[in-house]
Amino acid sequence: MKHTIAVLVNNKPGVLAKVAGLFARRGYNIDSLAVNATVDGNYPDPAGDKYSRMTLVVDDEGDPGIMDQIEKQLDKLVDVVHLSDHTQTQVVRRELALIKIRATPEQRSEVFTVCQIFRALIVDIGEGVIMVEVGGAPEKVDAMVEVLRPYGILELVRTGRVVLVRGQRMT
Amino acid sequence: MPTMTGSQALLRVLKENGVDVIFGIPGGVTIPIYDALYDEPSIRHILVRHEQAAALAAEGYARRSGKVGVCLATSGPGATNLVTGIANAMMDSIPIVAITGQVKTFAIGRDSFQEADVTGITMPITKHNRLVKRPQDLLETLREAFYIARTGRPGPVLVDLPSDVSTSQVEWVGPHPNGDFQLEGYHPPGEGDPLAIAEAARLIDAAERPILYVGGGAVSANASEPVRALARKANLYVVNTLLGKGVYPETDRQSLGMPGMHGTTYASYAINHCDLMIVVGARFDDRVTGDLKTFAPGAKVIHIDIDPAEIGKNRAADVAIEGDARLVVRALVEQVAPRERGAWEESLDQYRAEHPLTVPESDELTPQQVIQAVYEVTEGNAVVTTDVGQHQMWAAQFYLAKEPRQFLSSGGLGAMGYGFPAAIGAQVADPEAVVFDIAGDGSIQMNIQELATATHEQLPVKVAVLNNGYLGMVRQWQELLYQKRYSGVRLAGNPDFVKVAEAYGATGRTVTRPAEVRPALEWSLTVTDRPCFLDFRVAPEESVFPMIPAGKSFSDIWETHPNPSKGADR
Numbered sequence: 026m027k028h029t030i031a032v033l034v035n036n037k038p039g040v041l042a043k044v045a046g047l048f049a050r051r052g053y054n055i056d057s058l059a060v061n062a063t064v065d066g067n068y069p070d071p072a073g074d075k076y077s078r079m080t081l082v083v084d085d086e087g088d089p090g091i092m093d094q095i096e097k098q099l100d101k102l103v104d105v106v107h108l109s110d111h112t113q114t115q116v117v118r119r120e121l122a123l124i125k126i127r128a129t130p131e132q133r134s135e136v137f138t139v140c141q142i143f144r145a146l147i148v149d150i151g152e153g154v155i156m157v158e159v160g161g162a163p164e165k166v167d168a169m170v171e172v173l174r175p176y177g178i179l180e181l182v183r184t185g186r187v188v189l190v191r192g193q194r195m196t
Numbered sequence: 197m198p199t200m201t202g203s204q205a206l207l208r209v210l211k212e213n214g215v216d217v218i219f220g221i222p223g224g225v226t227i228p229i230y231d232a233l234y235d236e237p238s239i240r241h242i243l244v245r246h247e248q249a250a251a252l253a254a255e256g257y258a259r260r261s262g263k264v265g266v267c268l269a270t271s272g273p274g275a276t277n278l279v280t281g282i283a284n285a286m287m288d289s290i291p292i293v294a295i296t297g298q299v300k301t302f303a304i305g306r307d308s309f310q311e312a313d314v315t316g317i318t319m320p321i322t323k324h325n326r327l328v329k330r331p332q333d334l335l336e337t338l339r340e341a342f343y344i345a346r347t348g349r350p351g352p353v354l355v356d357l358p359s360d361v362s363t364s365q366v367e368w369v370g371p372h373p374n375g376d377f378q379l380e381g382y383h384p385p386g387e388g389d390p391l392a393i394a395e396a397a398r399l400i401d402a403a404e405r406p407i408l409y410v411g412g413g414a415v416s417a418n419a420s421e422p423v424r425a426l427a428r429k430a431n432l433y434v435v436n437t438l439l440g441k442g443v444y445p446e447t448d449r450q451s452l453g454m455p456g457m458h459g460t461t462y463a464s465y466a467i468n469h470c471d472l473m474i475v476v477g478a479r480f481d482d483r484v485t486g487d488l489k490t491f492a493p494g495a496k497v498i499h500i501d502i503d504p505a506e507i508g509k510n511r512a513a514d515v516a517i518e519g520d521a522r523l524v525v526r527a528l529v530e531q532v533a534p535r536e537r538g539a540w541e542e543s544l545d546q547y548r549a550e551h552p553l554t555v556p557e558s559d560e561l562t563p564q565q566v567i568q569a570v571y572e573v574t575e576g577n578a579v580v581t582t583d584v585g586q587h588q589m590w591a592a593q594f595y596l597a598k599e600p601r602q603f604l605s606s607g608g609l610g611a612m613g614y615g616f617p618a619a620i621g622a623q624v625a626d627p628e629a630v631v632f633d634i635a636g637d638g639s640i641q642m643n644i645q646e647l648a649t650a651t652h653e654q655l656p657v658k659v660a661v662l663n664n665g666y667l668g669m670v671r672q673w674q675e676l677l678y679q680k681r682y683s684g685v686r687l688a689g690n691p692d693f694v695k696v697a698e699a700y701g702a703t704g705r706t707v708t709r710p711a712e713v714r715p716a717l718e719w720s721l722t723v724t725d726r727p728c729f730l731d732f733r734v735a736p737e738e739s740v741f742p743m744i745p746a747g748k749s750f751s752d753i754w755e756t757h758p759n760p761s762k763g764a765d766r
Contacts, residue, residue, distance in 0.1 A: 034381075035381065038327070038329070039315060039316075039319075039326075039327070042316065042319065043319055046319050046320060047320075050320050068380060090508065093508060094505065094508075094509060097504050097505035098505050100381075100504070100505075101503070101505055102381070103323070103324040103340075103344060103379060103381055103382045104381060105381045106380045106381035107380075107381070
């Protein structure tokens with residue numbers, strides 16, 4: 026089962042390496058990772074540069090004990106301020122992908138229609154190619170990729186997942 | 197606000213944290229720090245001969261004193277030489293602060309002379325580390341380092357100091373009463389959940405066959421006094437890990453000693469038959485448990501640990517108490533009921549009588565005899581350090597510890613070379629103590645250069661080498677598990693250790709016959725101004741028993757040699 030963990034960390038050099046290293050040396054795999062400077066109302070930070078948010082997707086490989094260890098080991102890192110597992114909570118989940126596909130001029134309108142259905146954007150058109158930007162829940166991005174695959178995907182980049190808890194509760 | 201150099205500020209923070217001794221070796225980028233030390237008579241610098249010994253001596257100092265040990269090394273090779281010592285402190289949860297020099301901030305990342313990515317290298321083997329890139333971060337980083345090293349589950353913290361930071365001007369700000377650093381992500385547990393403690397007390401009261409299992413965490417937490425009170429009030433028999441020796445006096449009737457691979461048969465028996473295990477600051481290491489599936493099969497587990505990640509890591513806990521062992525066990529003492537458990541106590545006493553640990557009868561000089569004699573001559577009062585291997589296990593078996601911080605050994609990492617530097621650190625921490633390093637002829641050679649340090653510092657450390665001419669533990673496994681195919685274990689080329697000691701200005705004696713053992717030991721106690729090196733030429737192929745082979749169960753225990761015809765086909 027895949028778990029989504031939101032980790033608030035100190036925005037200091039080496040922290041990403043500490044988190045990534047912890048996963049590597051204990052043999053846990055990271056499926057996806059997103060990290061950037063952040064704001065968290067529970068932790069005052071007037072200058073807005075003290076904290077980063079890491080959002081990790083981790084596969085427990087069928088062993089629920091692994092998540093317990095991962096979370097406890099992460100929590101032991103001095104630079105980890107707060108963490109929570111959002112696999113079961115009501116969250117908004119988002120990923121973003123840029124997909125460059127082959128498309129002849131005759132196929133453009135067809136691709137355009139597909140993009141409308143997925144509320145994706147065409148962000149570039151070149152000779153024989155179209156670049157599509159699609160954002161949303163991971164399943165939607167997956168579906169968009171599958172729909173575009175028959176055209177011939179030349180390049181694909183995709184961000185790590187980010188999540189935010191719905192309502193007043195904090196992530 | 198007064199300003200001073202980064203190096204002077206470093207020394208002031210050390211003093212503020214009660215540091216009066218540091219172990220180190222200077223190098224190019226730490227000259228500014230040594231220059232500041234020149235004017236700082238209240239900090240004693242002990243010049244070791246290899247940085248690994250600086251880290252291990254700092255650990256010996258920390259273990260004996262309960263304070264934070266400090267080691268200092270230069271950039272690059274100086275820092276990488278610390279690595280084994282730092283890893284050892286991590287595995288055994290020993291509070292040390294390692295200060296390393298680093299090349300100037302603008303030279304970092306350019307493969308400069310003596311540059312190494314020390315915070316990168318030590319990331320997995322430190323509790324925390326930090327490269328100080330800006331002078332204004334120096335005070336906070338150093339104060340954090342001491343706080344993190346000694347609180348919670350103790351461990352090594354490394355601070356990497358570029359030389360331009362140690363020469364730059366720093367505005368001195370005294371420590372804030374509430375600490376002048378913010379560690380939002382670091383909250384060591386305290387008293388433990390009262391509901392869990394009440395449930396634990398209920399389980400203890402109800403148990404018919406309980407065992408108290410204490411580890412190094414009970415030493416770190418200074419929990420010996422409440423552990424003893426708990427054992428006495430609830431009539432609990434006690435087993436201890438290698439690092440937990442002395443938390444409960446091993447000389448007491450209720451102590452069963454150490455369980456596990458080379459523990460006593462009766463300690464392993466007790467664990468195998470108990471219905472409740474009260475675990476205080478121990479982590480179910482594989483050398484204790486063997487096969488986890490068959491370890492303590494009928495036992496419920498109360499697990500008390502300050503590190504939540506240890507609870508449930510190797511063995512599920514029925515009652516988990518995250519907290520300071522001293523406070524948690526104190527609360528337990530108040531809540532448990534006094535009770536006798538006649539049948540269980542009798543069965544343990546009887547089993548112990550039937551399966552004793554024995555010193556083998558022999559005309560040869562045996563290692564067990566030597567340790568027994570060290571124990572008797574020192575009346576069980578010495579501070580004992582060990583290296584790693586057969587001698588370590590014999591020392592654990594036959595040198596019973598009465599007090600915590602008396603038996604210092606490399607447990608988790610199993611680092612040969614630990615014993616002698618650790619003995620130096622322990623002797624510095626406790627100048628009045630009789631300190632014995634029990635070593636093997638293999639492991640002593642991993643830090644034998646520290647004879648120079650100990651001689652120069654006039655430290656009367658005793659080194660008892662059990663010299664069997666082999667890397668004995670590997671030889672033992674090859675004998676028992678690899679059809680006596682001895683590969684790479686013969687220590688041909690050993691020097692005359694006494695001559696080596698004498699060349700350094702220490703003294704020593706070679707002992708070859710049983711009758712010479714006690715006189716040599718008694719003589720060593722009269723040497724008070726220099727190290728004393730005793731080279732005991734012991735039976736070469738003696739093995740450590742009992743033995744539960746790696747990954748096996750109590751039912752697989754070899755109480756004695758499984759194939760007594762040893763040596764016949766060699």
